[in-house]
Amino acid sequence: MVFRAWTQRNAMNSKRDATKKRFLATILLSSNRRWTRRDKVSRRRYVMLVLSVFTICMALLVPMFGKPGSPVTPANDGIPWASKPEEVDGSDDANKTILSIAVSMDADEYEYWKKQNQLFERSHPQISISMTNIRDKDADEARKQAVEADEPYDMMLLDNDRVREFAVQGFLLPADEVVTGDAAADQLEALTSIVKWNGSLWGVPLDSDPxxxxxxxxxxxxxxxxxxxxxxxxxxxxxxxxxxxxxxxxxxxxxxxxxxxxxxxxxxxxxxxxxxxxxxxxxxxxxxxxxxxxxxxxxxxxxxxxxxxxxxxxxxxxxxxxxxxxxxxxxxxxxxxxxxxxxxxxxxxxxxxxTNGRSFVLMAETEKLTEAREYINEMTMTSEQLDRYKRMNRLPSRISAMTREYEYSLITDRPPHFLVNLLGQSxxxxxxxxxxxxxxxxxxxxxxxxxxxxxxxxxxxxxxxxxxxMEPEEESDAEAPLQKSLETNT
CATH class of the missing domain: 3.40.190.10 (Periplasmic binding protein-like II)
Known part of the structure; x- marks a missing residue:
């Protein structure tokens, strides 16, 4: 009896111990799971923080690596060297195309054109304008002197009366490719008819003072x-x-x-x-x-x-x-x-x-046709011509400039419409x-x-x-009779 009782008590104690062990194991396991989850979150935050710091540092350092003049160490010999852009004579002028233009005008107008050339150069950094005022020289003499000095002009601003003379002697290139499409239809006939020869246009009309x-x-x-x-x-x-x-x-x-x-x-x-x-x-x-x-x-x-x-x-x-x-x-x-x-x-x-008109002409010696056309097209735009009209009082060469929406403007701001009829004929x-x-x-x-x-x-x-x-002088005090064909004004 005693032995059975002792055996039963030991069995109960064993069950109790087993239950305690299972309870303790459950508590430990639960605790481990919570700590494991916390560790994972902490590691993730740490990694993200490190990556953020690394990204910021790289963003700050990359411009320094690419900056001209910053030291760069090559992998072969470890000797630092400075990375700088190649310079030619210390400026960009060597890469510009110089467009040489001869004009003949008074000092005030010449100052105006110099300012306009500066504006053109700003919008066309690849082109440099060299303008020469030949006011005290004949146009042909100035051209000859430039050729003899091995510095021929690329363009000239000629009186319309001289254009055909220069064209016939082979000094000019046709300007048909400059005045095309809408621009050709926008020209006043009185200014283009005088600069045409042999089926081609040899000048691009600029203005007139008839x-x-x-x-x-x-x-x-x-x-x-x-x-x-x-x-x-x-x-x-x-x-x-x-x-x-x-x-x-x-x-x-x-x-x-x-x-x-x-x-x-x-x-x-x-x-x-x-x-x-x-x-x-x-x-x-x-x-x-x-x-x-x-x-x-x-x-x-x-x-x-x-x-x-x-x-x-x-x-x-x-x-x-x-x-x-x-x-x-x-x-x-x-x-x-x-x-x-x-x-x-x-x-x-x-x-x-x-008409006292003037036109830009392309000289036969020029090799800068693209730049010359850019210059002519910009300087003969309607807006440019109206600006010169207000400043110089010279009439525009384009119909659009004569008929813009200035119906109620003063004559100093826009030319009158009757001039379109006057300049629209040969x-x-x-x-x-x-x-x-x-x-x-x-x-x-x-x-x-x-x-x-x-x-x-x-x-x-x-x-x-x-x-x-070139005939003998008439010696007569008598008044010459009028032609019978003359009509009286009715």
């Missing part, structure tokens, strides 16, 4: 006319009628005989004389009669320079003493509204003899290759007339006609 014939409206009205006279016979009749209504007398025109350009425009003021005057051909009968009529008027003819003596010229118009005059557009544009309202422009529908002068030679001779003969310092007498007129036509 010579206009203006008439005093009040005097036209006093003579019973609403439009200017269309020929010399009509002018004669008008002046005779005014002589009866204006006792103090009226000068039929202002004529500065020493100014060859004004003489050409004045001789071509009537349509029948437009072409011969523009071409500088020998005086025909109608032109002779016009010159003789100017001599007949004697002391009544004004001889003022429209540019230098603008105030005196306008005073003559305002007091009703002057009927007509030839003035550049830039002078007309500079007048006040009241002064312009006194005048009527007779050349609205032609003929236009003198100019009277054809400017053949020999034109410049005739121009030089004509200018010399005009200079001999003396301008303001000498009256334009009958003898001076006869001598001028004979010298220009």
């Amino acid at each position: 010579l206009l014939v203006v008439w005093q409206k009040g005097l036209l009205k006093s003579a019973g006319l609403t439009l200017p006279p269309i020929n010399l016979q009509a002018l004669r009749s008008m002046v005779e009628q005014l002589a009866t209504s204006v006792p103090e007398g009226v000068s039929p025109f202002n004529l500065n005989t020493a100014d060859a350009k004004q003489m050409i425009a004045w001789l071509g003021m009537f349509r029948e004389n437009g072409v011969p005057a523009g071409d500088l051909s020998s005086f025909n009968l109608s032109e002779k009669q016009q010159l003789q009529y100017a001599a007949d008027q004697g002391r009544m003819v004004y001889r003022l320079d429209p540019v230098q003596q603008k105030a005196q010229l306008m005073e003559a118009f305002q007091t009703g003493k002057l009927l007509s005059a030839v003035i550049p557009w830039s002078v007309y544009q500079s007048l006040t509204n009241d002064q312009r309202n006194l005048l009527m422009v007779s050349t609205q529908n032609g003929p236009l003899v003198r 100019v009277q002068a054809t400017s053949d290759p020999a034109w410049n030679e005739r121009w030089e001779r004509f200018s010399q003969l005009c200079a001999q007339l003396g301008g303001n310092s000498h009256s334009f007498s009958k003898a001076a007129a006869s001598k001028f006609i004979a010298q220009w036509n």
Whole structure:
């Protein structure tokens, strides 16, 4: 009995011990699991922190490694060296293309172009502009000197009268590829017709300052006319009628005989004389009669320079003493509204003899066609032309610049629409290759007339006609009869 009781007690103790062991094991296992989970979270956070620090350090160090001039140790010999970009003469100018351009203009306009060239260089860092002002030289002489010095010009800004002469002699390249598409359709015919030759365009028109014939409206009205006279016979009749209504007398025109350009425009003021005057051909009968009529008027003819003596010229118009005059557009544009309202422009529908236009030309020696085209295209944009119009008073060469949305703007801000009709037709002068030679001779003969310092007498007129036509001087005091074909102004 005792033994059985002891055996049962030992069995119960063993069960109790086993239960305690299982309980303790369960507690330990649970504790281990919790600590294991915490360890995993801590390690993950630690790894993330280390990676973040490493990333930040690399971000700070990488620019230092790539910075020019920072020491770099090559793997072969361990000798540090400086990594620097290659320099040529210490600047980037050696990589630029120098575009050489010859122009002829006054000092104020030249300063304007230098500033425009600086703006162009900023937007085209690969191009450098070298502009030379040849104002005191003939364009051809300047070209020859540049070629002889082995520094030929890439481009020139030429008077339109000289373009064909240069083209025929082989000094230029065609400009057809520069003026294409919409740009070609946007050009004014009066400016392109004079720079065309052999089916090609040899210049890109830039601007113009045409010579206009203006008439005093009040005097036209006093003579019973609403439009200017269309020929010399009509002018004669008008002046005779005014002589009866204006006792103090009226000068039929202002004529500065020493100014060859004004003489050409004045001789071509009537349509029948437009072409011969523009071409500088020998005086025909109608032109002779016009010159003789100017001599007949004697002391009544004004001889003022429209540019230098603008105030005196306008005073003559305002007091009703002057009927007509030839003035550049830039002078007309500079007048006040009241002064312009006194005048009527007779050349609205032609003929236009003198445009005083200029064009960019490509020289045959150039190898920089791409850069030249970029320059021409940018400098002849509508916006650029309107900017120059406001500054220089020279008319744009593009139709779009003449017809932009400036309907209510002043004439100083945009050119009037009637000029589109005037410049939209071919100019009277054809400017053949020999034109410049005739121009030089004509200018010399005009200079001999003396301008303001000498009256334009009958003898001076006869001598001028004979010298220009290279024919014997006519000795006759009788007035030459007018052509029967001349029409009167109705």
